[in-house]
Amino acid sequence: MVGRSGYGAQALSLGYGCAQRGVIVHELLHAVGFWHEHSRADRDDHVTIFWGNILRGMEHNFQRLSWQFVTNLGAPYDTGSIMHYDPYSFSKDKTSPTILPKRRGVSIGQRFGFSEIDLWKLNRLYACRHSGYSTNDETAENSINKENGESNLWTASIIHCYTF
Known part of the structure; x- marks a missing residue:
């Protein structure tokens, strides 16, 4: 199931x-x-x-x-x-x-x-927003740090969705 x-x-x-x-x-x-x-x-x-x-x-x-x-x-x-x-x-x-x-x-x-895509899909499925490196409300789709290319998805799933 x-x-x-x-x-x-x-x-x-x-x-x-x-x-x-x-x-x-x-x-x-x-x-x-x-x-x-x-x-x-x-x-x-x-x-x-x-x-x-x-x-x-x-x-x-x-x-x-x-x-x-x-x-x-x-x-x-x-x-x-x-x-x-x-x-x-x-x-x-x-x-x-x-x-x-x-x-x-x-x-x-x-x-x-999790793979990076697993986390991205988890955030997308539950419409989570991430805390990120900016003050605007970017969605998980835009959660890649533009400066170093690292993902903020783990932060997103912990801070905003509390699913785990």
Whole structure:
């Protein structure tokens, strides 16, 4: 399930071995409305799914959804997203890839933290404004520091949205 379920507190259930920061952030993003990045309608332009290498019964985790169900919020496909599976997720034998990027040298499936695009989409989804380096009310879309190119998105999500 993706997004809010019912009223009151949003429960988050983590299985054995899942109490790691990256996994928790991944599951929290599901709770606030994010699908897997590789579920996007345009995913076949960016990755190849090897259906024959996926554990039986786990194929639904690689389902491609139409734009009717998944929006990209105007962001490009993000191979660096915490919402993207790694090449061996749900592999039958742990040595045969289930998903690979089409561009050579591109990594997928990190569980270290938000990508810059993850944060941008989170702020966009919840219409958050950032504190930034100026006094005007720029939106998250304009939250890149013009002087050094660094992102202010983490500040934006903490100060204005309190979603985490």
